[in-house]
Amino acid sequence: MQATSSPPVSGLLRRAKLRHFLRTRRAQIAPEEVGLVHVERRRTPGLRREEVAALAGVGVSWYTWLEQGRDINVSEGIVNAVSNALRLPDHERAYFYRLTGHNPAPRPERRDRGGDQARMRALVEGWSFNPTYITDRYGGVQLASASAHALFGITPRDHNCLVKFFTDPATRRKYPDTDQVGRGLVAQFRAQSARFPEDPEFGRIAEWLGERSPRFAELWDCHEVDDPSQNVRRIALPDAGVVVFDRVVMRVPELPECLMVLYLSPPGAPRSAAPARELVDAHARGH
Template structure:
């Protein structure tokens, strides 16, 4: 966080000091497999005990807890987080207070989709709703998204479907004009994790089968998956125009909801009602 002012940096270190003290105070030696070692004047672990558990010098840990301006590595922060039995959100908070960017959670699809998210996707019908991960892998779609966009059982990644599914391309009215923005948004997401092989796998797979993707990827354009209008020509009810917004799922930072809503004044809402009875969301 090199751009922060000295005042902001000082306040951040003060918060780090208080955070570490309170996390240390809530643990007892018995919680971490240590002997109590006699009477204690204050509750919780001693600084030297945390230092031993984390494998760092007592003086260095003391300086960190005092909020001094010292260099901190990712490996040391991870060790301190383990020593203090920090939760996931607490570990992220520790990184931020130490002036580092928290590591992104690893593993695509590591956690199951919660029942609350299933219910949200179901309740969004007859409007299309999609849940995807950071690699644009589809985690769940509701029945409306399947019917409107043509997602099938073999579709597992939004980007791959966009470039390889003839069915998707047939219904997408503005496919050619949308393609550059789609690739630019994926490149922006991939830039957050330059060493992540899963992003590379998606890119390599598409290079092998889609010259159009390869050409767009070579441009190195960068964008964001902001609010867009998706135009679909459905064979049963005609043209559908959908305002689509991408929202982050706060308790799963690498999951994203893409919610589509009928564009006002286009008659899309009435067409969706005719086309779609209520259909349950399904995994992909």
């Protein structure tokens, strides 16, 4: 198999991401985790290229080309084999698929949907008053509910969630789990960039933020990927203490580039916890 020449600019951007992603994932796997035992001391952490190639059942030269970002054809079977060798979780596997030009493999059907049903019920019942906003592909807020403005100070068209978090100390103080939230935002931004591999704006935003936030630069270099549909978010409010929300992220069919983010009172929350509407109303009255 031979590499082709003169790749388009979009292909170069995509393969640069692929190259960095594979290197960082390989470096995170200890040989002992995959049953490899070595006596000699290693100069670099993680697996070697030839070890990943052997685990995936592909040639060393071919895997080297893949990790170097050469313009080669990669089948879905090879993507799956390398994903297994690198022990990629579902969200990183989907990211890898997109970087190689394939649609992610469908996830196995889950039998127990009780948690999903509870979250959807809470979504339907609380749609009108829970903090809600819609972002563009880069995390820029396009629309926001009044409760989202009261809780987060979000002003549509003038608020980018990623930029605000890493450049505004007051915003970071709202989140007791600062490092976890920061990691999640960067990992989600990575996942979004794979959906639009031809868009250089992701790289420009990352470069701009990296110059202003050493922590962002560090997390961006880790190449972590996540595309969560639901997680828990703790927020510190001056008049209510630390409040726990179920943060739900949904894609909008009519706006394929956008994400809708909702903050709900978690299903099964103790009765002592005030509903989202009461918390937001009280916080708004304090402004």
